[in-house]
Amino acid sequence: MKFEEFLKDFVPVVARKSKQLNKAYWILETTGSSDAADLKADLDTELRFLFNDPKIYEQLLAWEKEPHDPIAKRQINVLIRAFKQNQIPKQLLEEMAQKEAALAQSYANFRPELDGKKLSENEIRDILKNETDPEKRKKAWEASKQIGPILAPQILELVRLRNQSAKALGYSDYFQMQLDLQEVDSKWLLKTLDDLSEKSEKAYESVLSQIAQRQSQMFGTKELGPWSWSDPFCQEDPLDMKELDELVDGVDIAKASSDFYQNMGVDVGAILDRSDMYERSGKNQHAFCMNLDREGDVRTLNNVQPSIKWLETVLHELGHAIYELGFEKDLPWLLREPPHMIPTEAMALIAGRQAYRSQALKHLIGDQKEDLRNKADLSLRRRQLIFSRWVLVMTAFESELYRDPKQDLNQLWWKYVEKYQKIHKPENRENQFDWATKYHIGLAPVYYFSYLLGEMFASVIQECLIAECESSALNHPKAGEFLQKKLFGPGNRMSWSALVEHVTGKPLSSDAWVKEFAT
Numbered sequence: 001m002k003f004e005e006f007l008k009d010f011v012p013v014v015a016r017k018s019k020q021l022n023k024a025y026w027i028l029e030t031t032g033s034s035d036a037a038d039l040k041a042d043l044d045t046e047l048r049f050l051f052n053d054p055k056i057y058e059q060l061l062a063w064e065k066e067p068h069d070p071i072a073k074r075q076i077n078v079l080i081r082a083f084k085q086n087q088i089p090k091q092l093l094e095e096m097a098q099k100e101a102a103l104a105q106s107y108a109n110f111r112p113e114l115d116g117k118k119l120s121e122n123e124i125r126d127i128l129k130n131e132t133d134p135e136k137r138k139k140a141w142e143a144s145k146q147i148g149p150i151l152a153p154q155i156l157e158l159v160r161l162r163n164q165s166a167k168a169l170g171y172s173d174y175f176q177m178q179l180d181l182q183e184v185d186s187k188w189l190l191k192t193l194d195d196l197s198e199k200s201e202k203a204y205e206s207v208l209s210q211i212a213q214r215q216s217q218m219f220g221t222k223e224l225g226p227w228s229w230s231d232p233f234c235q236e237d238p239l240d241m242k243e244l245d246e247l248v249d250g251v252d253i254a255k256a257s258s259d260f261y262q263n264m265g266v267d268v269g270a271i272l273d274r275s276d277m278y279e280r281s282g283k284n285q286h287a288f289c290m291n292l293d294r295e296g297d298v299r300t301l302n303n304v305q306p307s308i309k310w311l312e313t314v315l316h317e318l319g320h321a322i323y324e325l326g327f328e329k330d331l332p333w334l335l336r337e338p339p340h341m342i343p344t345e346a347m348a349l350i351a352g353r354q355a356y357r358s359q360a361l362k363h364l365i366g367d368q369k370e371d372l373r374n375k376a377d378l379s380l381r382r383r384q385l386i387f388s389r390w391v392l393v394m395t396a397f398e399s400e401l402y403r404d405p406k407q408d409l410n411q412l413w414w415k416y417v418e419k420y421q422k423i424h425k426p427e428n429r430e431n432q433f434d435w436a437t438k439y440h441i442g443l444a445p446v447y448y449f450s451y452l453l454g455e456m457f458a459s460v461i462q463e464c465l466i467a468e469c470e471s472s473a474l475n476h477p478k479a480g481e482f483l484q485k486k487l488f489g490p491g492n493r494m495s496w497s498a499l500v501e502h503v504t505g506k507p508l509s510s511d512a513w514v515k516e517f518a519t
């Protein structure tokens with residue numbers, strides 16, 4: 001059989017199944033319907049089985065060796081990676097799926113107990129945001145870690161199975177396999193993150209001392225543990241956030257975002273019409289963007305509230321959405337997607353950053369409140385530095401977790417928290433499995449690094465925008481044109497790293513990010 005003939009039969013089946021899956025997913029996330037959840041799980045399995053046939057996989061490997069035009073070559077490459085991860089023995093695949101579902105359930109159903117009362121995640125976060133008594137904060141933080149010892153054995157069992165599946169495909173461990181399937185070079189990744197860590201160390205330390213100073217004013221000079229921060233993992237900026245919400249007082253966030261994109265030359269009206277924007281019971285409480293059919297049906301889900309975070313989020317999700325709508329029209333279905341999460345995150349992150357940029361805020365909310373707008377600029381810098389350290393912890397830990405799951409992981413976790421976040425291990429954490437409390441460790445593995453690479457790419461793109469349009473602000477038709485042509489247009493024609501070079505003229509590095517946020 002010829003590759004082109006195979007595509008003619010195969011793609012319509014995959015396209016149809018993935019559209020059905022996406023619709024079930026959309027209904028599930030907007031309603032919480034358990035029927036939709038069942039349907040989604042079935043369709044998920046059916047879609048996976050389309051990429052399961054070892055004979056097709058062999059055939060793809062044979063086609064890979066033949067001469068083809070670049071578009072066919074890339075489609076073969078995309079298919080090989082999709083098939084490869086399904087060439088694991090069926091029994092092992094099923095066992096992993098079951099264990100993941102069980103873990104997700106344990107995670108969703110657990111409620112920590114504080115003074116005899118069960119608390120939700122939001123209630124814990126509220127305490128960390130608002131409570132001024134350090135003892136109560138400490139108790140709430142400790143309660144947020146109660147789930148660790150319960151989840152750790154389940155996660156370790158999954159790590160064992162994931163490593164087993166990676167070894168069956170010839171990889172040393174699951175971390176290495178995932179990076180390879182995502183076209184990320186593991187040596188390059190760890191070196192790049194190390195480099196960023198070194199170059200931003202001083203800037204982070206100065207942010208830390210600013211935070212510690214404020215914390216000791218607020219909570220007294222007693223021991224300032226991780227519970228002095230406003231979230232359980234010390235990954236968010238604990239300063240100034242409430243005040244910044246005044247920036248969006250009386251602002252229609254959806255309209256302000258839509259006008260902003262209009263200035264970029266992009267009409268997001270149709271996307272917003274299809275989107276689900278406001279809170280409702282049963283609905284997913286976070287936000288995401290979804291391309292239902294790769295034919296133009298792109299939607300976002302939000303839960304807009306009058307806060308700077310939601311202005312950022314709406315802009316962010318619309319950034320993903322315009323990327324998804326910007327693929328060249330003649331691209332084949334298989335290539336109508338970003339090559340990796342990194343470039344689409346970069347676009348969404350640039351868009352989200354506008355909510356914290358004094359200049360851009362002028363266009364989003366108007367000319368007033370200059371003091372606050374300047375504070376937003378400072379907050380953006382702090383947020384970048386703080387979040388980057390958190391990604392460094394997550395990535396270093398995950399790579400070691402899969403390399404050797406039998407080592408002392410509690411000690412390893414705090415070693416990296418102390419090294420990168422520079423937050424000291426409180427007493428009696430040795431047997432508490434704090435690493436297991438982060439959702440992504442168990443349920444979104446080998447993924448976190450993309451957020452930081454996305455930030456790095458975002459900063460390089462901003463430099464290109466300054467060169468092209470004399471400003472890194474997005475609300476300019478030239479910025480829209482540049483991004484459309486260079487970043488969105490190619491879709492999955494090339495790997496993410498080739499796309500970075502295509503857009504910026506050089507390989508991805510942390511230089512622009514360091515220059516922007518750490519000097």
Ligand SMILES: [Zn+2]
Pocket residue numbers: 316320345348
């Ligand atoms: Zn995103």
